[in-house]
Amino acid sequence: MSDSTKTVIVTGGVGGLGSVMCEKFAEAGNRVYALDLDKEKGESMEVRMREKGYDFSFIQMDLTSEEDWAKAVASIVRNVNSIDVLINNAGINIRKPIEEMNIDEWNTMMRVNTGSVFLGCKYVIPVMKEQHDGVIINMSSVCGLVGHKYTPEAYTASKGAVTMLTKAVASRYAQFGIRSNSIHPSTVDTPLVQKLFENPERKAERLGEVPLGRLCSADDVANAAVFLASEKASFINGLAMSVDGGVTCY
Numbered sequence: 001m002s003d004s005t006k007t008v009i010v011t012g013g014v015g016g017l018g019s020v021m022c023e024k025f026a027e028a029g030n031r032v033y034a035l036d037l038d039k040e041k042g043e044s045m046e047v048r049m050r051e052k053g054y055d056f057s058f059i060q061m062d063l064t065s066e067e068d069w070a071k072a073v074a075s076i077v078r079n080v081n082s083i084d085v086l087i088n089n090a091g092i093n094i095r096k097p098i099e100e101m102n103i104d105e106w107n108t109m110m111r112v113n114t115g116s117v118f119l120g121c122k123y124v125i126p127v128m129k130e131q132h133d134g135v136i137i138n139m140s141s142v143c144g145l146v147g148h149k150y151t152p153e154a155y156t157a158s159k160g161a162v163t164m165l166t167k168a169v170a171s172r173y174a175q176f177g178i179r180s181n182s183i184h185p186s187t188v189d190t191p192l193v194q195k196l197f198e199n200p201e202r203k204a205e206r207l208g209e210v211p212l213g214r215l216c217s218a219d220d221v222a223n224a225a226v227f228l229a230s231e232k233a234s235f236i237n238g239l240a241m242s243v244d245g246g247v248t249c250y
Contacts, residue, residue: 012090
């Protein structure tokens with residue numbers, strides 16, 4: 001893939017991390033589509049990004065809906081005739097341990113965290129196959145690499161599935177010029193995490209496990225995504241890239 005203008009899809013693109021990734025790719029001169037359920041935030045972000053001169057569009061959709069994915073991908077291809085980068089970023093975390101979680105909550109976690117990634121790959125891969133070119137970046141977690149005692153088991157299971165789905169796609173579809181990699185952040189410094197850190201014990205737990213002694217920033221993750229989408233990473237396929245300050249090095 002060349003480093004010229006690309007068409008980039010970011011799911012969950014109007015949230016904290018998603019919006020930073022959208023801005024990073026837009027700043028570099030790419031066409032960016034944010035796919036998200038939140039209409040109010042998405043429309044506001046579209047106005048703000050276009051005021052900055054960015055080629056940015058918001059598409060409201062349910063990321064767990066086959067119908068919505070089919071419509072969104074068809075619309076993008078009709079408008080710009082390509083999809084070069086798919087970033088499956090959307091995810092949720094119902095913060096309950098396994099003994100307190102019910103099966104409906106488990107299924108909700110799986111539907112969003114793995115189902116949206118499955119559907120994104122399912123509907124974008126045929127476009128990339130026809131181009132014989134494309135990059136898929138799936139947002140996993142350190143919890144997709146190791147068990148994490150501070151994290152609910154359902155979240156860990158869902159992110160482990162994302163890790164292996166990424167590798168399976170990388171293995172099967174590389175022959176069509178498609179690269180697939182996953183990114184594994186430790187705790188990312190977002191407004192939601194700052195609220196969590198109002199509890200000093202929680203803050204001490206999370207900072208104490210990071211050898212570099214600070215939280216992962218949204219920029220840290222976005223920079224990794226930009227790299228994996230670039231020509232500089234043209235021979236990187238099936239990688240589980242830790243962006244964690246050393247959390248998983250033990």
